[in-house]
Amino acid sequence: MKNKNNKKVIIAISGGVDSSVAAKLLKDSGYDVMGIFLHFWKDELEIGENKCCSLESLADAQRVCRTIGIPLYTLNFSKPFKKEVVDNFLAEYKSGRTPNPCVVCNKKIKLGLLIKKAEELGFDYVATGHYVKTKKSGGIVKMYKAVDANKDQSYFLHKLSQDQLKKLIFPLGDYRKDEVRVLARQFKLPTATKKESQEICFVSDKGHNEFLKRYLKLKPGSIRLMNGEKIGEHKGLPLYTIGQRRGIEIGGRGPYYAAKMDYKTNTLFVTDSANDQILFGNSLIAKDVNWIAGREPKMPFFCEAVIRYRHKPIKCKVKKLSSLAKATEDKKVESNVYEVKFKEPQRAITAGQSVVFYKGDELLGGGIID
Numbered sequence: 001m002k003n004k005n006n007k008k009v010i011i012a013i014s015g016g017v018d019s020s021v022a023a024k025l026l027k028d029s030g031y032d033v034m035g036i037f038l039h040f041w042k043d044e045l046e047i048g049e050n051k052c053c054s055l056e057s058l059a060d061a062q063r064v065c066r067t068i069g070i071p072l073y074t075l076n077f078s079k080p081f082k083k084e085v086v087d088n089f090l091a092e093y094k095s096g097r098t099p100n101p102c103v104v105c106n107k108k109i110k111l112g113l114l115i116k117k118a119e120e121l122g123f124d125y126v127a128t129g130h131y132v133k134t135k136k137s138g139g140i141v142k143m144y145k146a147v148d149a150n151k152d153q154s155y156f157l158h159k160l161s162q163d164q165l166k167k168l169i170f171p172l173g174d175y176r177k178d179e180v181r182v183l184a185r186q187f188k189l190p191t192a193t194k195k196e197s198q199e200i201c202f203v204s205d206k207g208h209n210e211f212l213k214r215y216l217k218l219k220p221g222s223i224r225l226m227n228g229e230k231i232g233e234h235k236g237l238p239l240y241t242i243g244q245r246r247g248i249e250i251g252g253r254g255p256y257y258a259a260k261m262d263y264k265t266n267t268l269f270v271t272d273s274a275n276d277q278i279l280f281g282n283s284l285i286a287k288d289v290n291w292i293a294g295r296e297p298k299m300p301f302f303c304e305a306v307i308r309y310r311h312k313p314i315k316c317k318v319k320k321l322s323s324l325a326k327a328t329e330d331k332k333v334e335s336n337v338y339e340v341k342f343k344e345p346q347r348a349i350t351a352g353q354s355v356v357f358y359k360g361d362e363l364l365g366g367g368i369i370d
Contacts, residue, residue, distance in 0.1 A: 018129030097352025243348030
């Protein structure tokens with residue numbers, strides 16, 4: 001990672017240990033480094049602060065940059081974050097899908113907008129503390145899982161384009177988390193022992209259901225078994241996702257698992273078996289697929305797929321569908337849609353989540369489960 005040409009890099013400093021160590025590594029490698037602390041939208045009615053950009057996090061980022069000896073500036077991305085991330089999050093839940101807001105944020109805001117700002121300011125690169133590896137090969141930037149499999153964050157970066165990847169540096173891809181902690185202590189960084197948060201940054205500790213209750217108009221309805229028998233009342237379909245057990249409260253009976261949400265009749269169908277076949281699927285349809293290399297692999301092809309973060313990679317076959325029938329139209333429209341068939345049935349395939357494709361440790365791309 002040595003910098004021989006005095007390249008200028010902006011690093012997103014969150015006030016956590018990962019971005020702190022990444023900044024120090026860049027500085028020691030000879031880069032001209034500037035820290036940027038990003039302000040995102042916050043739910044002032046509930047928490048008053050966004051966990052990613054709280055006053056405590058800003059104070060930590062300031063101490064880190066003073067210790068390293070680099071300047072720190074702030075950028076306010078509150079409005080675009082609300083529009084692209086929060087509003088999309090709510091719209092997806094309202095439509096019966098379960099989104100992953102971090103995927104959208106990395107593509108459009110945290111990395112997407114920051115790269116544009118860096119270019120405007122005359123910087124060559126943007127760096128972050130993400131655990132992921134990149135490597136140039138034949139003019140193409142390829143992405144790989146981090147050395148620390150438990151911390152690998154490539155799943156959240158599958159939407160990045162080649163233009164974006166050519167501007168990005170990920171200093172932590174070859175490090176394990178415990179090694180990063182050791183380096184933080186060696187560098188005498190004030191964040192060396194700081195705990196990390198893995199929750200959705202704009203949702204309070206009360207959980208995302210409470211967030212949805214405040215921002216969506218939820219309509220109670222029937223809970224039924226798959227045979228149609230009514231056994232209770234739900235509090236609003238957006239509060240449930242396939243395979244979910246928690247939150248399905250039926251007066252001493254159960255446990256029950258969400259099996260199907262019928263938005264036309266506002267009915268939640270459940271099963272009393274965690275391994276009921278209705279919870280499993282052999283295939284899925286992926287839309288809005290992005291290929292990291294900037295071009296589609298030769299179809300069809302075999303790879304491994306991950307259907308949610310930390311899910312075990314499963315062997316699959318990916319096939320391009322030239323068209324997709326819209327439910328509201330008889331005609332078919334050209335679309336960026338693929339069929340993914342699994343070697344083994346998968347439990348709780350969830351619309352709105354991301355399916356991400358790998359070949360060994362290489363990230364090939366990914367899309368949204370339809």
